[in-house]
Amino acid sequence: MQSKPTTIKEIARILNISPSSVSRGLHDHPSIGAVTREKIKQLAKSLNYEPNKAAILFQKGKTYTIGVILPELSEHFFSIAISAIEDEAMKKNYTVIFAQSHDRYELEVKLVEKMKNQRVDGLLVSISKHTCNFDHFEKVNSFNIPVVFFDRIPPLKNVHYVASGLESATVKAVNYLLKKGHRSIGMINGPGTLYASEERKDGYKQAITFNRLKFDPSLVINCDLTEQGTIDAAEKFLKHKRKPTAIVAFNDYVALFLIKHFKKMNVIDDFDIVSYANLPIISYLDHAPVASVEQYPYLQGQKAVNILLDLIHSPNTENQAYYNTIVDADLIVNETNY
Known part of the structure; x- marks a missing residue:
């Protein structure tokens, strides 16, 4: 042979x-x-x-390949976004290379370098929770490889991104809890390095002050999104002088950690919990969040990859306006709680 x-x-x-x-x-x-x-x-x-297609494409100056770097491919939100990215890329005859940073900044930097060396035509990125230096993305841009961020986006002005309207969604979430009669509402937020954490906090503060309540910064606790970090935040609330009767959790995973701990402490019935991501599993829980913010990952992934493909095929990107796309989020009430 x-x-x-x-x-x-x-x-x-x-x-x-x-x-x-x-x-x-x-x-x-x-x-x-x-x-x-x-x-x-x-x-x-x-x-x-x-x-030799690789050689032919190299001569053309394109590989018809895009790279995607995500924190965790196993997360339901990202798995849905991946489906959209693949669907749209396939329509344009593009191959997609996926990689996960496991929420580690150092690994993210290495992956960006590897994607550059693979000569991808563009990059889609959802940054790690520890990323606060963005030089590695500037380096990629210098090689004329466009980068589009989605979901977890950097706090920078001159970047292309697609994100969920988390501030307005948080206003909806807190207003919902206030209408249910809660007056002391806690928030388990994400790391301060994440722009999404600031958006949640701003929405929380906006809803509280709009309803003529005093904003108490001690009721907003940042955590590292791990189970132990969630437990530590929960214990602070249980010992707080203004012990909250409702909690807004950073996402459904944090909510699940919180529910598990409160059940163990036999205080689960003392709290209403609202979260983000609207995972299908929450509707099957005995003590589910009363509501969850739907962030439409498929739509985010779809918009992000189409923006990236537009940038790749733009003849002149020197004076290109930055794409800043916000996908409206909706508060989904869990009817099984009533």
């Missing part, structure tokens, strides 16, 4: 002609006679010759 793919040079050697003549013959160039063209094509077919 033939162990290596047939090359143009091999066809040229057998026919005793130049490799350039073989290439032109395979592409029906008029400079190659009809008889020679036919010999070239027949021999190529008999040897199972296939064009």
Whole structure:
């Protein structure tokens, strides 16, 4: 059996002609006679010759490949976004390379470098929770590789991004709890390095002050989004002088950690919990969040990849306006709680 793919040079050697003549013959160039063209094509077919697509694309200056770097591919939100990215990329004949940072800044930096070395045409990124330096993305831009951020976006002005309207969604969430009669509402927020944490806090503060209540910063606790970090935040609320009766959790995973701990402490019935992401599983829980913010990951992924493809095919990006797209989020009330 033939162990290596047939090359143009091999066809040229057998026919005793130049490799350039073989290439032109395979592409029906008029400079190659009809008889020679036919010999070239027949021999190529008999040897199972296939064009080296990588070399062809390299000559064109494009690889028709985009890179995607996410914190965790296993998270439901990102798995839905991945489906959208793949669907849209497939329509434009693009291949997608996925990588996960596992929420580690150092790994994210390495992955960006690897994507650059793979000569991807563009990058889609949801940053790690520890990322506060963005030099690695500036470096990629200097190689004319456009970057579009989505969901977790950096707190920078001159970037392309697609994100959920978290501030307005948080206003809806807190207003919902206030209408239920809660007057002491806590928030388990994410790390301060995440722009999304600031958006949640701003929405929380806006809803509290609009309803003529005093904003208490001690009721907003940042955590690292781990189970232990959530437990530590929960314990602070249980010991707080203004012990809250409702809690807004950073996402459904934090809410699940919170519910697990409160059940263990036998205080689960003392709290209403609102979260973000609207995972399908929450509707099956005995003590589910009373509501969750739907952030539409498929739509975010769809918009992000289409913006990236537009940037890749833009003839001149020097004066390109920055795409700043916000996807409206909705508060979904969990009817099983009533």
